[in-house]
Amino acid sequence: MPALDDPFVASPLLARFAGMSRAALEAHQLAKVQALCARLHARSDFYRERMDEGGLKGGVVDSLDRFVKAMPTSDKKAFLADQAAHPPFGSRLGVDPAEVVHISMTSGTSGQGQEMYGRTQHDVHMLGYLHALPWFMAGLRKGDIAINCVPAGGMTTGGWGPGEAIRILGATGFHVGGNLSTEAKIELLLKLGGIHFIYASTNYLHTLTEALLARGISPREAFPGMHGLFIAAEGYPVEWAEKIEAHWGCRLQEGYGSTQLNGFGASTCAAGVHRGGSRGLMRLFEWEHLVEIVDPVTLEPVKPGEVGEMVVTNLSVEGSPAVRFRTGDAARFIPWQEAGGGAWNAIECGTIGRFDDMMKIRGNNVWPSMVDAAVFAHGEIGEYAGRIYTEEGRTEIEVRIAVAEHKADLCAEDRAQLVRSVREAIKQRTNVWMDVREVPRSEFGEFAYKARRWTDERQQGYRL
Amino acid sequence: MDEDRILAEMLTLADRLAASEDALMAGQYAYLRARIAALIELRGAVAPAA
Numbered sequence: 001m002p003a004l005d006d007p008f009v010a011s012p013l014l015a016r017f018a019g020m021s022r023a024a025l026e027a028h029q030l031a032k033v034q035a036l037c038a039r040l041h042a043r044s045d046f047y048r049e050r051m052d053e054g055g056l057k058g059g060v061v062d063s064l065d066r067f068v069k070a071m072p073t074s075d076k077k078a079f080l081a082d083q084a085a086h087p088p089f090g091s092r093l094g095v096d097p098a099e100v101v102h103i104s105m106t107s108g109t110s111g112q113g114q115e116m117y118g119r120t121q122h123d124v125h126m127l128g129y130l131h132a133l134p135w136f137m138a139g140l141r142k143g144d145i146a147i148n149c150v151p152a153g154g155m156t157t158g159g160w161g162p163g164e165a166i167r168i169l170g171a172t173g174f175h176v177g178g179n180l181s182t183e184a185k186i187e188l189l190l191k192l193g194g195i196h197f198i199y200a201s202t203n204y205l206h207t208l209t210e211a212l213l214a215r216g217i218s219p220r221e222a223f224p225g226m227h228g229l230f231i232a233a234e235g236y237p238v239e240w241a242e243k244i245e246a247h248w249g250c251r252l253q254e255g256y257g258s259t260q261l262n263g264f265g266a267s268t269c270a271a272g273v274h275r276g277g278s279r280g281l282m283r284l285f286e287w288e289h290l291v292e293i294v295d296p297v298t299l300e301p302v303k304p305g306e307v308g309e310m311v312v313t314n315l316s317v318e319g320s321p322a323v324r325f326r327t328g329d330a331a332r333f334i335p336w337q338e339a340g341g342g343a344w345n346a347i348e349c350g351t352i353g354r355f356d357d358m359m360k361i362r363g364n365n366v367w368p369s370m371v372d373a374a375v376f377a378h379g380e381i382g383e384y385a386g387r388i389y390t391e392e393g394r395t396e397i398e399v400r401i402a403v404a405e406h407k408a409d410l411c412a413e414d415r416a417q418l419v420r421s422v423r424e425a426i427k428q429r430t431n432v433w434m435d436v437r438e439v440p441r442s443e444f445g446e447f448a449y450k451a452r453r454w455t456d457e458r459q460q461g462y463r464l
Numbered sequence: 465m466d467e468d469r470i471l472a473e474m475l476t477l478a479d480r481l482a483a484s485e486d487a488l489m490a491g492q493y494a495y496l497r498a499r500i501a502a503l504i505e506l507r508g509a510v511a512p513a514a
Contacts, residue, residue: 035510124498
């Protein structure tokens, strides 16, 4: 696999951030937090009340330690209540509403409601920069043709960040997500005659690769100039990542981002998502965000190697900043001392989950990403769906798998073996035996962005 | 090249443009000023008040 140009050589600015000592990085964070709190104490009722409640009188912060101990956390519920009481942005906005030029809303998939973020001109630039930063490190440069498979536009952060980012870097962007079918995308890619970079959700990169292979197209032969694949949003097994790189002939990079971060807050930089068969690391962009990884019950920092909830504070966002916001995202914490150089903390690749997606099944904590990893470790599988239901008072789990189109010639014996293998892999990763059966690929549609593979019908089992 | 100094000078000039009374240009000057201010901040400076 060709190595990428060292982004830290290409950018003295990036090299400066990468070369910071931990003490210098934390001093930088403290200066930013102090400016943020002073501004919000003066301009945001929501945050002023929280600072006063926590004992940060006047918005004065004298240390990061004091900040994380005194400043109360906030969450989606608090933001929704605030904007309901003070529409449309809530009293957390922190800037003159006349300065708002861009709206970012969360997708609403949690069912609780959509948070609204009012962003300023400055924030729109940072939105682009916080997408451009990881893509620069992943090798995207002026003159490259970049394919953005994430639905563009609308009112989401992910809808506008990629366009801004690709322009900032001087590359040529084709925003094909959400407005072209997979078949039409493939037609376009082949017509372009040369592409260099693809940004997609994990799930959609899988779908696109599967569709190319089903047409007898080898991505690495059809697109020999490709030098970067960048995914976000969902977990995956290491084996899948290795196969994707082999099919495309280039490195796979990953980022962690969200609306609350106004873009990405971590990425694999140029190192790729795996290291010799084990998972790689996403380094946190800690000079732009303060990221705590805490036990979701005690809110105490987790120990190295443990999974915790990410709590984020924006250091460079003007409008609707997130300050100690509980994301609900679960990540494995790797401290900077164990991350292979530099002072940036890290999180593990491919395993970001949602605490509110966690399923309690027969006493076990099961995340969809665990089953994703077990299922997609089998390259023959194109898609799957899971269903939890109650039958005669007992919790049952059904996993329907479909063979990928390019593996349609698999014989009956191999299919039966595949089902057994998937069942055992799921048990190994989740400690739960699930009922696995094969169904036709046509039973599943496509997910343009984030996949929703699980339904929980347990409550229906309790109807009288 | 002292990029930080150049950006600081550009911000001063953009502030002067932002005082324009041309309503058609005002938003575009604000856009320009915000981009310069963002570049200053992403290079590591603590942002001045919005």
